[in-house]
Amino acid sequence: MKYMTTYDMMETARNTNAWMGATARAMASYPVFALSMNPLLPLMAAWGEVTERTFDRMIAKPDWGIRSIVGADGTDHLVDVTPVVERPFGNLIQFVVRRRAPMQRRVLLVAPMSGHYATLLRSTVLSLLPDCDVYITDWHNARDIPVSAGKFDIEDYTLYLADFMRELGSDLHVIAVCQPVPLTLAATAYLAAEDPSAQPRSLTLIGGPVDPDAAATEVTDFGRRVTMGQLEHLAIQRVGFKSKGAGRLVYPGLLQLQSFITMNGERHSKAFSEQIMRVARGEASDHDAHNRFYDEYLAVMDMTAEFYLSTVERIFKNREIAKNEFVVAGRKVDFGAITDVAVKIVEGANDDISAPGQCLAALDLLTNLPDSKKAAHLEPGAGHYGIFAGKSWRLNIRPLVLAFIDANSDAPKSAKGNKTPSAQPDQGENVINLASA
Structure with a gap:
């Protein structure tokens, strides 16, 4: 089961960071601490909130969110x-x-x-x-x-x-x-x-x-620098027992995300620092520009x-x-x-x-x-x-x-014809039906 341990270590690190963020947010948000007027407490809570959201999004498949x-x-x-x-x-x-x-x-x-x-x-x-x-x-x-x-x-x-x-x-x-x-x-x-x-x-x-x-x-x-042997050794891991694909050889999404972040490290670091300050000042929201972008950007797949x-x-x-x-x-x-x-x-x-x-x-x-x-x-x-x-x-x-x-839409239709379905009736305020993943 070579590399399965490495895969699980990355997931453990992600899970631990999410837990640390949640813990910092919860502790710094106790009402009694508000009496101290310590400016570090709102910063700690803001850091925790941004950190928890960041690491939780890495394993969540985003919703299409197209309601109408x-x-x-x-x-x-x-x-x-x-x-x-x-x-x-x-x-x-x-x-x-x-x-x-x-x-x-x-x-x-x-x-x-x-x-x-x-x-x-x-x-x-x-x-x-x-x-x-x-x-x-x-x-x-x-x-x-x-x-x-x-x-x-x-x-x-x-x-x-x-x-x-x-x-x-x-x-x-x-x-x-x-x-x-x-x-x-x-x-x-x-x-x-x-x-x-x-x-x-x-x-x-x-x-x-x-x-x-x-x-x-x-x-x-x-692609030119690395050999296929090096790439297989450095990038390929086995999925851990926690997932349905346990044992499958994959290029992990978390490893790919590290490459994405590294390419523009300074820009991402600045974006998260500014978001922490916005949260601390009460200027952030659940669907602000930062969260809309990073909720998608951080959601990675193997x-x-x-x-x-x-x-x-x-x-x-x-x-x-x-x-x-x-x-x-x-x-x-x-x-x-x-x-x-x-x-x-x-x-x-x-x-x-x-x-x-x-x-x-x-x-x-x-x-x-x-x-x-x-x-x-x-x-x-x-x-x-x-x-x-x-x-x-x-x-x-x-x-x-x-x-x-x-x-280029005036060509004759094939023998199979157009498979477009007929107009769909409005069946009320049902929730959107997502394709299973």
């Missing part, structure tokens, strides 16, 4: 989160808007499996819901998946995407964000050869590493070891996608097979995760796709988060993506 949207008629429409396809390692879910007829635009958002839950794209979903029927990939936390479910690597991930596209039919527009960009492109090329009628009408690829060598970042530099290692080796080191040498289920995926799917590339000029050029390389792989079906946009001043969920997405990129979808 305003429809074109000016009334509120409740939103249900409904599973369409359920699989061991991830579900395909739909945001069903009650009392609304099927929309012409049908969008599949492919969420990253890179340490955070699909809820990282909550604001992206919210921005698309008024104008589209929205589906999304909801990947599961590897620590909650029994070993008996088998393996899950980048080939399995690609086949999941191909199956989800088949399920939804060709009257579909796919938007992939960050990590899944190269694998979404591969899934489309796989369908082009195996089941052409299941291909989507368009792909929008946002800030993903199709060719990591096209532009250097800290991520690509790390990835299967085979998925993480195959991503580093095959996407970053061997560049199988960039070289058009990717193989899925024993079949070589040829990107030249994509001839009818419109493809749009979106990059941020200040993206330090997938630098400009890494995603744009996808267009060079599409050798048989007419130039009229290729498009690219470089957003000035935008970082990685901004191109799919920030100000740049809201003000500039979203309108461009919707226009691209509309420009």
Whole structure:
């Protein structure tokens, strides 16, 4: 059971810090201490409150929190989160808007499996819901998946995407964000050869590493420096007995979070110091800007070891996608097979995760796709988060993506037809139905 102890030690440290925060908050909040007028007591309580919340959020899957949207008629429409396809390692879910007829635009958002839950794209979903029927990939936390479910690597991930596209039919527009960009492109090329009628009408690829060598970042530099043996030794652990996936080899979310924090350590340290002072002064709230961001940012999930290692080796080191040498289920995926799917590339000029050029390389792989079906946009001043969920997405990129979808929505439907469900009745003030994880 190698590395299981290390996994449990990280969980023990997280649990202990949460307990220390709760203890400090409770002790410093005793009413009798208010008589002392000691300014350190409110600071101690504030530190405890922020610390407890921070470490508790690391093991909590965030709620989608999308209760309703305003429809074109000016009334509120409740939103249900409904599973369409359920699989061991991830579900395909739909945001069903009650009392609304099927929309012409049908969008599949492919969420990253890179340490955070699909809820990282909550604001992206919210921005698309008024104008589209929205589906999304909801990947599961590897620590909650029994070993008996088998393996899950980048080939399995690609086949999941191909199956989800088949399920939804060709009257579909796919938007992939960050990590899944190269694998979404591969899934489309796989369908082009195996089941052409299941291909989507368009792909929008946002800030993903199709060719990591096209532009250097800290991520690509790390991929070059470390060997696969070192990576497996340093990063891979076994899930402890506390979880359903006990014994499964994973890349732990807590380890990934440490990397996230380290990349911008000074900024995060300042953010937490300022939040402690706001709590001490009574200026913070449960859903203030700090808590909204960090409740999502700190919620991390484990990835299967085979998925993480195959991503580093095959996407970053061997560049199988960039070289058009990717193989899925024993079949070589040829990107030249994509001839009818419109493809749009979106990059941020200040993206330090997938630098400009890494995603744009996808267009060079599409050798048989007419130039009229290729498009690219470089957003000035935008970082990685901004191109799919920030100000740049809201003000500039979203309108461009919707226009691209509309420009490529006149293709004939496949033999499978449009699988859009009929309008859903409003069944009262029921709580939102979340897909099981």
